[in-house]
Amino acid sequence: MSPTSPDTGTTPAVDSHPEAAATAPAAAPAAPAAPPAAPRPSLWARLVASVDDPVLRILVGATLISRLGRGIFLTVTVLYFTLIVGLTPGEVAIVLAAASAAGVVASFAGGWLTDRFSARRLIIAFTAIEGVALIAYVFAADFVTALVIAVVCGLFEQGANSTRSAIIARAFTGESRVHARAVLRTVTNVSIAVGSGLGAVALALGTAEAYRALIVGAGLLYLLGLFQLVRLPARVDAPARVAVAEVVTETGSVDAAATAEAIASERASWRSHSPWRDPRYLWLTALSAIFGMQFGVGELGVPLWILHETTAPEVLIAALLILNTVIVVIFQVPMSKGTHDLRVAGRVSAIAAWLMAGACLVYAAAAGLPVGFAVAVLVIAATAHAFAEVLSQAGGWGLSFELADPVRAGTYQGVFGMGYSVGALAAPLVVNATAVSHGLAGWAVLAAIFLASGLGTWWIARRAARTA
Structure with a gap:
């Protein structure tokens, strides 16, 4: 009888010939036991590690x-x-x-x-x-x-x-x-x-x-x-900055004209790293500033909309602000992972654009609904809005760092921050002129603005990734 396949689990017959017994291979040693899985670090340990x-x-x-x-x-x-x-x-x-x-x-x-x-x-x-x-x-x-x-x-x-x-x-x-x-x-x-x-x-x-x-x-x-x-x-x-050394002639005297030319060349090189000469970064700043007006929607548009156009109780305004804070605190760090990669940063910016556009339309849909439905619709809109905020911030940070010239990192970050300041300054005027003044049509205009700016950021990121 020939030995059966190991997959059958049966015992093979023993060969009576001593030669066969001598040449039979030795049994394979047992595989070592897998080490026990390391316990997952506690929440406090993870928090401490995040600021190491x-x-x-x-x-x-x-x-x-x-x-x-x-x-x-x-x-x-x-x-x-x-x-x-x-x-x-x-x-x-x-x-x-x-x-x-x-x-x-x-x-x-x-x-x-x-x-x-x-x-x-x-x-x-x-x-x-x-x-x-x-x-x-x-x-x-x-x-x-x-x-x-x-x-x-x-x-x-x-x-x-x-x-x-x-x-x-x-x-x-x-x-x-x-x-x-x-x-x-x-x-x-x-x-x-x-x-x-x-x-x-x-x-x-x-x-x-x-x-x-x-x-x-x-x-x-x-x-x-x-x-x-x-x-x-x-x-x-x-x-x-590396100081420009004086140009010395063969006779040991300082060549004033050559030194001045070297200084001018160094200054021109420094100015060439300016963000004002970087159209791609200026477009990123402008689009991020436009999308940053979403903060004005939460601070001005939503409270006035709830107060004047919906049946929802006024206390919901505070509840939605708390909801936004909780979502940002819980999800901002994990959802920012990987956004130093240009493709990932562009992808999350596009997702944020669709979420924010949808949130605007859902906010508008709360008008005229019964109290319970109005509250539910506003909570859904605020949740989408909060995640749009988290993702847009993560994508914007990644792009603002990765597309900046490291030679003048401070000036680049200053320009990007200035864009956000301009957006914050314009937000009350834009939100009032659209959603607050024109209702559903105004909310639709806001949705289009956020969608265009977010997808524009995605396009810049995709182009930058291709040429990186």
Whole structure:
């Protein structure tokens, strides 16, 4: 009887011939047991690992403290101007608009300065001045004083933001840069949410002393953040430009004409790295600024739409803001992975475009529905809106870093930040002129704007990936 196949599981017959027994192969040794799977790290361990870089830890610590103060100030600012300082609604609007306009200029200036001076010293100086300016609000007694303080705050807040972006561009590479931006945005949202809760104390008490105490506290938190920023290492600064040596002739004298020509050549080379000479980056900035108006939809369009055009209760406005914050905090970091790759960044930008366009149309569909249906439709729209925000930010960060010239990383980030500032300044006007004023037709126009800008960003990313 011949041996059966090993797959049958039966025992083969033993050969009685000793020669056969001698030549029979030895049994194969048993396979070693697989090592036990490593236990999945705890949530706290994963959080700690996500900020293992020392520069990121410093930025997270400073952001956690200062954005807490920002949340306090954002909660009380309008009512403080109105009830305590005594400004009219029109004057409050001018003060806030002037602060935003100042931020447009400062966004570019902050990045431009980091290519020429120490980013560490700049962010410390900008943050310190902003904290002192916040405290100075307690001395605002009229429109002019409030306007001046608001402009100073707007200037140095956006200057600090651009400086921070330049620091990230230089201190990290590839995926770690987008990861750092995602972590800092998550921390910002958490801190502002907690600060807003603290700001509600002043709203509950309603006294001038309570408002002023919280504003002072907000400014002091900015100043406390300086204890983290002073620990930033030298590697976050731009490398020094190579000085042009004097041209010396054979006789040992300085050739003034040749030296001047060498200096002019070095300056021309430096200017050639300017983002203003980079049409692709300028288009990316413009399209990202347009899509950034989605923040205005959440801050202005949706509340007014719920209030005037739907049967949903007003408390839903606060609930949708909380929903947005929760989604950003949970999903911003994981959904930002891989967006340092141009193709991935373009893909998530396209998905964000479709989500945002759909959200606009679903917001519009809530008008005239019964309460329960209106609430359900608005929650669906806000969820799509929040994920569009998360994905658009991730894609925009990846492209803004990867398409920038590293020689002038600060100026490039300053230009990109300036685009967002312009978008934020234009958002109230655009949202009011479309969705708020024209209902369904206006929402459809907004949907088309977001779809076009998001798909334009996708097209730029795809073209850049092909030529990379």
